[in-house]
Amino acid sequence: MKKRIDDAIFGMEKLDALAATFDRLYLDYTVPPDEQERLNHGAYVFQAIRDEIALVKNELEEMTDM
Numbered sequence: 001m002k003k004r005i006d007d008a009i010f011g012m013e014k015l016d017a018l019a020a021t022f023d024r025l026y027l028d029y030t031v032p033p034d035e036q037e038r039l040n041h042g043a044y045v046f047q048a049i050r051d052e053i054a055l056v057k058n059e060l061e062e063m064t065d066m
Contacts, residue, residue: 005064012057019050
């Protein structure tokens with residue numbers, strides 16, 4: 001079971017790295033004023049995904065400490 005949890009943690013780390021790279025390369029935070037609401041919505045959705053990745057990773061790490 002520990003190997004499966006370790007593998008899951010590693011998978012979450014990879015997802016987090018992909019998300020960070022995507023954020024730096026593809027999310028353009030400089031937009032015309034009429035696109036600002038759309039950008040904000042996309043950024044909120046993206047951050048929610050990153051928060052969930054961190055939450056799952058932390059829960060998995062806590063399981064390894066049991």
